[in-house]
Amino acid sequence: MRSVVQRVKRASVKVQGETVGRISAGLLVFLGVGQKDGDPDLTWMIDKLSGLRIFEDSAGKMNRSVLDLGGEILLVSQFTLYGDCRSGKRPSFTTAAPPERAKVLFEQVEEGLRSRGLNVATGVFQAEMEVELVNDGPVTILLDSEKTF
Incomplete structure (x- = not known):
């Protein structure tokens, strides 16, 4: 499982011109699910995601999590995080999970974050989406459950 995590002042996602998810201060998380994920x-x-300490404390150090902040998460599915561009110019997505499996795991991540007391907004799975954000810092972190980076 991979994610691109951005610390934001606000973020929103639209589908066909309609806002389907919006947060104030917190994390915008693009989440990709791989074939082997379980x-x-x-x-x-x-x-x-719930414990990542990328928010500043009173001393200006990154010591606070989104939970500590009382922040929110905008969770957006993004299979292209499994795009492999090592060969040729066109990405291969063969290591991305099939949509049916990815949707189940995506929803489980959403439920798991909510169970921690977080307010979670989402995009629409497999939809064409427009994401707007105000990156705070900017702070952008890459996460990979297989720890390949």
Whole structure:
């Protein structure tokens, strides 16, 4: 499981011109699900996203999580995080999970984050989406449950 995590002042996602998800301060998370992902990856990602200390404390150090902040998460499905561009110019997505499996795991991540007390907004799975954000910092973190980066 992979994610691109951005610390934001606000973020929103639209489908066909209609806003379907919006947050104020918190995290915008683009989440990709791989073919081999299972419960360990799911648990790892939920723990990492809810506990990731990328918000500043009173001393200006990154010591606070989205939970500590009382922030929100905008979770957006993005299979292209599994795009492999090592060969040729066109990405291969063969390591991305099939949509049916990816949707189940995506929804489990959403549920897991909500169970931690987080307010979670989402995009629409498999829809063409427009994402708007105000990156805070900017701070952008890459996460991979297989720890390949």
